[in-house]
Amino acid sequence: MVKAVIINGGNNKTSRLTGIHQFIESNMAHVQVATESIYVHELPSKDLLTANFESEEIIQANQVVAKADIIFVLTPIYKASFTGILKTYLDVLPQKALEGKKIVPIALGGSIGHLLAIEYTLKPVLSVLGATEILNTVYIIDQQIERLENNKYKIADEAISRIKKEFQNLHIHEVVHIS
Numbered sequence: 684m685v686k687a688v689i690i691n692g693g694n695n696k697t698s699r700l701t702g703i704h705q706f707i708e709s710n711m712a713h714v715q716v717a718t719e720s721i722y723v724h725e726l727p728s729k730d731l732l733t734a735n736f737e738s739e740e741i742i743q744a745n746q747v748v749a750k751a752d753i754i755f756v757l758t759p760i761y762k763a764s765f766t767g768i769l770k771t772y773l774d775v776l777p778q779k780a781l782e783g784k785k786i787v788p789i790a791l792g793g794s795i796g797h798l799l800a801i802e803y804t805l806k807p808v809l810s811v812l813g814a815t816e817i818l819n820t821v822y823i824i825d826q827q828i829e830r831l832e833n834n835k836y837k838i839a840d841e842a843i844s845r846i847k848k849e850f851q852n853l854h855i856h857e858v859v860h861i862s
Contacts, residue, residue: 685855687711687718688751692758692769694724699828700757700791702836706846707755714855719747723772731771741775748776753785753853760792764804773808782813787849789821798822818852821845
């Protein structure tokens with residue numbers, strides 16, 4: 684079975700980024716892709732800040748990444764870059780942790796002015812971690828996600844179509860997990 688992981692670099696679960704996260708989970712389940720999630724803000728902050736490679740929680744999170752065929756990297760954009768929360772986790776991944784995996788970077792920003800932030804901030808870090816198959820970045824403006832009741836979100840059709848295009852580019856039927 685194809686496995687995916689969603690690395691959520693947001694700072695809480697009430698962010699509009701959660702709407703994107705839920706959308707990915709739902710769609711991956713629809714195509715029978717086993718999906719796990721890493722909410723970076725829930726990992727032990729001291730272990731992240733001190734790069735504690737021996738932390739049991741960090742080791743477990745890294746094992747989830749190691750077993751995945753597809754990795755969705757979600758981040759809000761703050762100050763024209765991806766979050767420091769996400770960077771602390773990427774720093775504790777093994778050097779070639781993303782080698783041989785399909786990477787889908789998805790960012791949520793306040794304006795179109797930060798559209799290229801992922802291109803010049805996150806993609807180089809992903810490349811250093813061994814990623815060679817980085818799909819097109821999906822950049823969504825926070826106004827394209829409406830927060831509803833009961834922790835539900837409505838994503839604008841235009842944003843959904845761009846996410847779905849990257850789903851198609853995954854060629855999920857071609858992904859084979861090698862244990």
